[in-house]
Amino acid sequence: MSKLIHQINKGLAHEIMKKIDNFLFDCDGVLWHGSQVIPGAPEAVQKLKRLGKKIYYVTNNSSKTRLQIVEKCQKLGFPADMESIVCTAHATAQYLKSMNFEGKVYLVGNSSMAAEMDALGIKYVGLGADHVSDDHGGLDDIVKFQSDWKPDPEVNCVVVGFDPHHSYMKMLKAATYAKNRNNLFLATNEDPFLPTKGEVCVPGMFMSLGIQ
Known part of the structure; x- marks a missing residue:
C-alpha cells in the first residue's frame, strides 16, 4: 500500500x-x-x-x-x-454503557480498564492472576479442568486489552466465553507487539490470547 x-x-x-x-x-x-x-x-x-x-x-x-x-x-x-x-480503557467502558449493557464482562485486562468500568457501573470478572495449578500441569489435566469448570452464566461479553497476568487459564476461559456467538467480543487494540525501546520484545494481546 x-x-x-x-x-x-x-x-x-x-x-x-x-x-x-x-x-x-x-x-x-x-x-x-x-x-x-x-x-x-x-x-x-x-x-x-x-x-x-x-x-x-x-x-x-x-x-x-x-x-x-x-x-x-x-x-x-x-x-x-x-x-x-x-x-x-474509557472508550470500551463507555461503549458498553451506551448500549445499556447488562450482565458481566470477562476481563482479560488490567486495573486501569477495571477502574474505567467501575466508574460507569460495568460488572466484570477475571481481573488479576489466574494460573494453572500444580494439579493441572498436563494436557489431560487441563481437559479435566475444562469439564469441571462451570462458566459464569452472567458473563456475556469478553473484553481483551493489555494484561500483565495473562495465563493459559485466562485464555481458556476467555475462549470459552467468546465461543458463544451471542456474547460480545471487544478488543482495545490489535497490536502484535507493544512499541518499546530496547531489546526486550513485549507481545501484544492477540499474539498471546489465541483467539482469531
Missing part, C-alpha cells in the same frame, strides 16, 4: 493553522517515548493551545485511565484535561 506523504514547510504550516481548529495527537511514539518527551513536542502543542486550537490526545494504550493520561501529559508539559483524552 502506497503512502501519501506531505513535507511540512512554513507556508503549509500557516495554511494548516488557518484551516484546522481541532488537532488530534497520538501519544506513545509521537509525543513521548516512555517517560521521555519527543524534543519540541510540548512546545508545539502549547503553541497550538495559545492560538486557540482544541487539542485531543488519542491512544490505544489500554493500561491507563483518562486521569492517568492527564497526569502524565501535565507532568511532561502538555496541556490536558479529562475532556481532551480519548483512550481505549
Whole structure:
C-alpha cells in the first residue's frame, strides 16, 4: 500500500493553522517515548493551545485511565484535561454503557480498564492472576479442568486489552466465553507487539490470547 506523504514547510504550516481548529495527537511514539518527551513536542502543542486550537490526545494504550493520561501529559508539559483524552480503557467502558449493557464482562485486562468500568457501573470478572495449578500441569489435566469448570452464566461479553497476568487459564476461559456467538467480543487494540525501546520484545494481546 502506497503512502501519501506531505513535507511540512512554513507556508503549509500557516495554511494548516488557518484551516484546522481541532488537532488530534497520538501519544506513545509521537509525543513521548516512555517517560521521555519527543524534543519540541510540548512546545508545539502549547503553541497550538495559545492560538486557540482544541487539542485531543488519542491512544490505544489500554493500561491507563483518562486521569492517568492527564497526569502524565501535565507532568511532561502538555496541556490536558479529562475532556481532551480519548483512550481505549474509557472508550470500551463507555461503549458498553451506551448500549445499556447488562450482565458481566470477562476481563482479560488490567486495573486501569477495571477502574474505567467501575466508574460507569460495568460488572466484570477475571481481573488479576489466574494460573494453572500444580494439579493441572498436563494436557489431560487441563481437559479435566475444562469439564469441571462451570462458566459464569452472567458473563456475556469478553473484553481483551493489555494484561500483565495473562495465563493459559485466562485464555481458556476467555475462549470459552467468546465461543458463544451471542456474547460480545471487544478488543482495545490489535497490536502484535507493544512499541518499546530496547531489546526486550513485549507481545501484544492477540499474539498471546489465541483467539482469531
